[in-house]
Amino acid sequence: MTLRVTFLGTGGAVPTTERNASAVFVNREGDQLLFDAGEGTQRQMMRFGTGFAVSDLFVTHTHGDHVLGIPGLIQTWNFNDRTAPLTVYAPEGARSGVRELIHAVDTTPGFPVEVRTVAPGDTVLDRPEYRVEAVRVDHRTRAVGYALVEAERKGRFDRERAEALGVEPGPKFSRLHDGEAVEAADGTTVRPEQVVGDPRPGRRVVYTGDTRPVRTVTEAAADADLLVHDGTFASDEAERAVETGHSTAREAGEVAAAAGAKRLALTHVSSRYAGDASLLLSEAEQPFPGEVVVARDGLELEIPYPDAEA
Numbered sequence: 001m002t003l004r005v006t007f008l009g010t011g012g013a014v015p016t017t018e019r020n021a022s023a024v025f026v027n028r029e030g031d032q033l034l035f036d037a038g039e040g041t042q043r044q045m046m047r048f049g050t051g052f053a054v055s056d057l058f059v060t061h062t063h064g065d066h067v068l069g070i071p072g073l074i075q076t077w078n079f080n081d082r083t084a085p086l087t088v089y090a091p092e093g094a095r096s097g098v099r100e101l102i103h104a105v106d107t108t109p110g111f112p113v114e115v116r117t118v119a120p121g122d123t124v125l126d127r128p129e130y131r132v133e134a135v136r137v138d139h140r141t142r143a144v145g146y147a148l149v150e151a152e153r154k155g156r157f158d159r160e161r162a163e164a165l166g167v168e169p170g171p172k173f174s175r176l177h178d179g180e181a182v183e184a185a186d187g188t189t190v191r192p193e194q195v196v197g198d199p200r201p202g203r204r205v206v207y208t209g210d211t212r213p214v215r216t217v218t219e220a221a222a223d224a225d226l227l228v229h230d231g232t233f234a235s236d237e238a239e240r241a242v243e244t245g246h247s248t249a250r251e252a253g254e255v256a257a258a259a260g261a262k263r264l265a266l267t268h269v270s271s272r273y274a275g276d277a278s279l280l281l282s283e284a285e286q287p288f289p290g291e292v293v294v295a296r297d298g299l300e301l302e303i304p305y306p307d308a309e310a
């Protein structure tokens with residue numbers, strides 16, 4: 001099952017020629033989910049070939065650099081005769097602003113658009129194989145982060161053992177794997193626990209949007225395969241990070257370390273590091289022993305299963 005994260009916009013409040021305004025695209029086995037849509041997001045989607053069939057748009061907050069891409073997306077979907085419904089999620093208090101953006105231009109969406117209000121802790125999207133939860137963050141305005149959490153997968157099926165127990169390969173294998181007892185060739189009963197291992201964990205990806213370091217993110221990112229965290233500033237701008245409700249790279253590293261995340265991607269990089277973001281990388285690496293990347297526009301991260309090497 002593919003789980004791929006594509007960074008469409010990794011800049012801070014003011015875009016630069018290298019870094020567009022915030023947007024993170026997630027492809028989960030063909031499901032296309034978009035987290036934030038800064039100005040120019042649709043062009044970044046074309047540029048990086050993500051596909052355009054977004055079913056769900058998760059808005060972290062309504063600062064312009066996270067939502068000004070919405071009118072353009074709506075207009076282009078209209079030109080493309082989109083008919084598929086779109087669901088937009090936004091924190092409490094942001095709903096009317098999002099609605100205005102959807103209807104900002106002289107074009108009424110020719111497809112159903114539903115705007116849902118979300119609160120921290122809510123499961124906002126619930127599909128059989130994964131869910132998306134809203135996470136409490138701290139950003140001087142009503143804001144949430146989001147966690148994509150996959151369901152546990154079935155345990156490994158031990159083919160050789162099943163055959164040794166006298167089960168003929170075929171439909172009985174899948175019945176056993178689905179948790180059903182079957183009859184072996186000699187008439188004995190073979191139970192699933194004899195041939196199926198323990199359930200295996202799914203993957204977890206957390207996107208904070210803009211935030212100060214907070215415990216709720218640490219909790220949501222426990223053992224996460226990828227934490228995409230606000231890394232707007234380096235430590236020399238620590239005061240400014242507090243004033244503006246952002247995090248330093250070091251703070252993001254501390255959150256990732258406390259959470260036991262496997263990988264950390266810093267985003268929302270301030271324009272003052274436009275030329276060289278290596279300082280952010282080294283600051284985040286100090287507290288965090290896992291892999292750190294400073295995201296750049298177009299960066300694609302494939303998220304493997306925790307047991308992928310087995």
Ligand SMILES: [Zn+2]
Binds near residue numbers: 061063139210
């Ligand atoms: Zn913001």
